[in-house]
Amino acid sequence: MELEEIYKAYFQDVYRYIRRLSGSGQIAEEITSETFLKAVRAASGFRGECDFRVWLCQIAKNCYYSYQKKNRRIQSLEEDGLQNLADPNGSVEEAVSRREEAEALRRLLHTLPEPYREVVMWRAFAGLDFKQIGALFHKSDNWACVTYHRARKMLRSRWEENEVEE
Numbered sequence: 001m002e003l004e005e006i007y008k009a010y011f012q013d014v015y016r017y018i019r020r021l022s023g024s025g026q027i028a029e030e031i032t033s034e035t036f037l038k039a040v041r042a043a044s045g046f047r048g049e050c051d052f053r054v055w056l057c058q059i060a061k062n063c064y065y066s067y068q069k070k071n072r073r074i075q076s077l078e079e080d081g082l083q084n085l086a087d088p089n090g091s092v093e094e095a096v097s098r099r100e101e102a103e104a105l106r107r108l109l110h111t112l113p114e115p116y117r118e119v120v121m122w123r124a125f126a127g128l129d130f131k132q133i134g135a136l137f138h139k140s141d142n143w144a145c146v147t148y149h150r151a152r153k154m155l156r157s158r159w160e161e162n163e164v165e166e
Contacts, residue, residue: 007036007142010056017057033145035060108158116151123148
């Protein structure tokens with residue numbers, strides 16, 4: 001079965017599961033995309049001992065828990081939008097630190113190859129959904145979602161590399 005067929009058949013079930021688990025539509029979209037990528041890569045390991053939907057939801061749950069661990073230090077680009085940097089209730093030191101982190105994240109964003117950089121920018125700065133982004137590139141919404149997920153993974157990896165170097 002092709003990725004697109006699997007995606008169409010089970011997307012809503014996996015998305016709703018993660019949406020309930022996370023309480024966030026944005027997180028559910030990201031985790032759902034990651035789930036399908038992992039499922040396609042691991043499809044040969046599916047032994048049929050349970051319903052395929054259950055297997056996908058198990059992968060999704062593991063992806064969500066991994067997401068939580070990785071994102072304790074790096075907030076989602078959508079959540080802070082790289083725009084709301086000043087917290088009127090926070091200290092000056094906290095505001096400066098957030099600005100420095102946002103600037104470092106912007107620099108890392110510009111190191112991404114095309115089309116990853118553009119997809120992240122359309123998503124984070126313009127607030128476009130995956131269907132709109134896919135249309136901009138004359139691709140499917142699934143392509144936009146997968147490309148965005150891969151870009152976030154690259155950013156996360158580069159962020160962690162920079163932290164180790166400092």
